[in-house]
Amino acid sequence: xxxYKKKAKEGGEGEESGHDARRSRTRQALIEASLDLLGDExxxxxxxxxxxxxxxxVVPAAFYRHxxxxxxxxxxxxxxxxxxxxxxxxxxxxxxxxxxxxxRSSVALxxxxxxxxxxxxxxxxxxxxxxxxxxxxxxxxxxxxxxxELATDLALLVPDRRITSSDLQMxxxxxxxxxxxxxxxxxxxxxxxxxxxxxxxxxxxxxLRVIFLGVTQWKHPESKPGKAAS
Amino acid sequence: xxxYKKKAKEGGEGEESGHDARRSRTRQALIEASLDLLGDExxxxxxxxxxxxxxxxVVPAAFYRHxxxxxxxxxxxxxxxxxxxxxxxxxxxxxxxxxxxxxRSSVALxxxxxxxxxxxxxxxxxxxxxxxxxxxxxxxxxxxxxxxELATDLALLVPDRRITSSDLQMxxxxxxxxxxxxxxxxxxxxxxxxxxxxxxxxxxxxxLRVIFLGVTQWKHPESKPGKAAS
DNA sequence: TGTACATCAGTGAACGCGCGTTCACTGATGTAC
DNA sequence: TGTACATCAGTGAACGCGCGTTCACTGATGTAC
Numbered sequence: 001x002x003x004y005k006k007k008a009k010e011g012g013e014g015e016e017s018g019h020d021a022r023r024s025r026t027r028q029a030l031i032e033a034s035l036d037l038l039g040d041e042x043x044x045x046x047x048x049x050x051x052x053x054x055x056x057x058v059v060p061a062a063f064y065r066h067x068x069x070x071x072x073x074x075x076x077x078x079x080x081x082x083x084x085x086x087x088x089x090x091x092x093x094x095x096x097x098x099x100x101x102x103x104r105s106s107v108a109l110x111x112x113x114x115x116x117x118x119x120x121x122x123x124x125x126x127x128x129x130x131x132x133x134x135x136x137x138x139x140x141x142x143x144x145x146x147x148x149e150l151a152t153d154l155a156l157l158v159p160d161r162r163i164t165s166s167d168l169q170m171x172x173x174x175x176x177x178x179x180x181x182x183x184x185x186x187x188x189x190x191x192x193x194x195x196x197x198x199x200x201x202x203x204x205x206x207x208l209r210v211i212f213l214g215v216t217q218w219k220h221p222e223s224k225p226g227k228a229a230s
Numbered sequence: 231x232x233x234y235k236k237k238a239k240e241g242g243e244g245e246e247s248g249h250d251a252r253r254s255r256t257r258q259a260l261i262e263a264s265l266d267l268l269g270d271e272x273x274x275x276x277x278x279x280x281x282x283x284x285x286x287x288v289v290p291a292a293f294y295r296h297x298x299x300x301x302x303x304x305x306x307x308x309x310x311x312x313x314x315x316x317x318x319x320x321x322x323x324x325x326x327x328x329x330x331x332x333x334r335s336s337v338a339l340x341x342x343x344x345x346x347x348x349x350x351x352x353x354x355x356x357x358x359x360x361x362x363x364x365x366x367x368x369x370x371x372x373x374x375x376x377x378x379e380l381a382t383d384l385a386l387l388v389p390d391r392r393i394t395s396s397d398l399q400m401x402x403x404x405x406x407x408x409x410x411x412x413x414x415x416x417x418x419x420x421x422x423x424x425x426x427x428x429x430x431x432x433x434x435x436x437x438l439r440v441i442f443l444g445v446t447q448w449k450h451p452e453s454k455p456g457k458a459a460s
Numbered sequence: 461t462g463t464a465c466a467t468c469a470g471t472g473a474a475c476g477c478g479c480g481t482t483c484a485c486t487g488a489t490g491t492a493c
Numbered sequence: 494t495g496t497a498c499a500t501c502a503g504t505g506a507a508c509g510c511g512c513g514t515t516c517a518c519t520g521a522t523g524t525a526c
Contacts, residue, residue, distance in 0.1 A: 019522060022469060043360040046275060048512060060513080062470050069513085129414065130273040130356040167436065174437045177411035178404060184359065206397065207404045214444030221330070221436070249489060252502060278479060290480075292503050299480085 027066045029056040031080065034073060035119040043126050044074055044135070074127065074135040081120040082142045088113055089146065093153055103212075104205045110179075111201050114186045122187055125180065143180070147172045154215075164220055171215055178207055257296045259286040261310065264303060265349040273356050274304055274365070304357065304365040311350035312372045318343055319376065323383055333442075334435045340409075341431050344416045352417055355410065373410070377402045384445075394450060401445055408437055 033055035037047055049070055053060045067073045092106050114121050128139045150172035151165070163171075182204050189196055263285035267277055279300055283290045297303045322336050344351050358369045380402035381395070393401075412434050419426055 017522075019468065022522090026469075041363060043273060043275060045273060049514090050512065058469090059471050061472080061515080064514080065469055126360040129359040133271060170433050170436050171440060173433070174408060174440060177408050177437075180411060181407035203400050203403070206400050207407075210401060210404060210441060210444035210448060212444070213447040214440035214442070217443040217447060218440060221439075247489075249501065252489090256502075279481090280479065288502090289504055291482080291505080294481080295502055 023065070026056065026058055026062065029058070030063065030066060030073065031076065032056070034077060035123060038119065038123050038126070043130060044070075044077070044123055045127075045130065045132055071132060071134050074132065075138055077120075077123055078127070078135050078138040078142070081124045082139075084117065084120070086142075089149070093149065100209075103208050104201065107204045107208065108201045111186055111197060111204070114183055115189070115197070118187055121183055125184055125187065128180075143176060147176050150175060158215060162220070163215075163218060167218070167220060171211070171218075175208070175211060178204075178211070182207075253295070256286065256288055256292065259288070260293065260296055260303065261306065262286070264307060265353060268349065268353050268356070273360060274300075274307070274353055275357075275360065275362055301362060301364050304362065305368055307350075307353055308357070308365050308368040308372070311354045312369075314347065314350070316372075319379070323379065330439070333438050334431065337434045337438065338431045341416055341427060341434070344413055345419070345427070348417055351413055355414055355417070358410075373406060377406050380405060388445060392450070393445075393448060397448065397450060401441070401448075405438070405441060408434075408441075412437075 030052055033052050034044070034047060037051060037055055038044060047070065049063055050060045052070075052073070053063050067076070088110075092109065124139055127135045128143070130136075131139070147169065151168040154168050154172055155163075155165070182200075185200060189200065260282055263282050264274070264277060267281060267285055268274060277300065279293055280290045282300075282303070283293050297306070318340075322339065354369055357365045358373070360366075361369070377399065381398040384398050384402055385393075385395070412430075415430060419430065
């Protein structure tokens with residue numbers, strides 16, 4: 001209420017009046033407040049409803065006008081986190097074969113994107129490993145989706161070789177696994193330190209290159225390896 | 231107190247009397263209680279001191295006879311978690327070159343070890359991503375140690391090729407990254423389901439093989455890649 | 461345009477609860493004589 | 494061996510606090526006439 005300003009129909013976009021505008025502004029304030037509170041240390045699960053509403057500048061009871069409870073807010077955050085990430089990934093995916101420079105530039109793009117959107121990634125990576133069931137499962141689904149999409153792309157990258165679809169999944173999983181851990185490392189980077197960021201981009205690019213080199217050499221092990229003659 | 235039984239000097243090991251014995255039994259009960267409470271859903275940070283003491287069968291105030299607070303108990307858990315893991319890793323490391331079956335058997339060993347010690351790994355992986363500063367840093371140190379040790383081992387595995395030590399670190403990091411994510415997948419396995427476990431062992435082995443294949447092909451990129459002629 | 465009423469986002473007080481920490485205590489174990 | 498005292502792990506009551514949720518409310522915005 002303290003924040004609210006009465007204004008009749010004005011050109012500027014951000015400060016509309018009216019029930020709907022007020023509603024969506026408070027809703028957004030709750031979301032922003034949660035993300036901000038997830039600073040260096042906190043887990044979403046450790047945030048209290050009162051804390052979020054306080055940071056958003058509303059009274060605790062107002063929360064229920066927007067979400068059924070913290071779980072519900074958590075799901076909203078998962079959705080927001082991955083909505084933009086999915087678009088970002090689609091852009092990267094639309095590129096052709098991963099040449100040397102292309103890997104590097106994609107990695108650089110991803111790194112700067114994570115840093116820019118660090119609040120969302122911080123939320124997602126923590127909830128992935130330690131969140132409440134609902135949010136955790138939601139995030140796992142998103143990641144599984146990435147792995148599948150990536151497997152599809154990989155099939156196009158190595159069309160000549162015969163790689164089974166389960167091996168494509170295996171490789172995509174490997175890449176995404178490393179991406180997740182890399183994301184954690186990106187988030188741990190000190191703010192405003194381009195050297196460390198450049199170094200990380202370099203290392204990640206090389207890791208991807210190792211994987212791609214491995215893929216070019218890949219041959220499906222002879223059916224079931226069972227008891228191969230030593 | 232309810233748990234405590236008076237017994238004078240007996241042969242059996244587990245039920246000694248005396249101040250020291252009582253002390254260490256309660257201490258262990260607090261540790262066990264914490265690990266047990268870290269079931270499917272919980273983060274260590276979300277455990278309350280009262281909850282732990284209740285599960286351990288002592289009164290809240292008794293906690294302070296053993297730990298300064300929950301943080302201190304957390305550090306103890308990190309230490310316990312990695313103490314055995316370090317030994318385990320040393321055993322695996324003492325093996326020669328990673329042949330096809332050797333990779334598979336090491337992976338199988340690791341998987342069953344994680345399942346057996348799942349309480350410790352569940353704790354460690356959650357705290358790694360979302361714990362309080364002290365425990366999180368302690369776990370990160372342990373992992374950095376693994377990466378360094380692994381890099382040293384890798385140097386022996388590829389003695390003929392020239393791979394810089396920073397590239398060895400890069401590769402070791404890649405392997406450990408995948409190991410961490412794999413650990414999370416192992417912990418998500420349903421109890422008593424050998425088929426899924428076998429499948430996971432298979433996938434992990436292949437992922438490691440992709441990496442090793444990549445390493446055999448690895449050549450250091452020409453100094454600083456800079457603006458390579460397209 | 462002006463008035464009466466409906467809507468509904470946000471308010472503020474209240475509730476019972478589990479929390480971490482403190483404190484003087486109890487009573488079994490250990491020790492000195 | 495027997496007694497008097499010291500040690501100290503664990504007790505139980507108490508404290509003030511922030512929590513999630515409920516409820517009747519207020520007052521600006523929106524609508525019907």
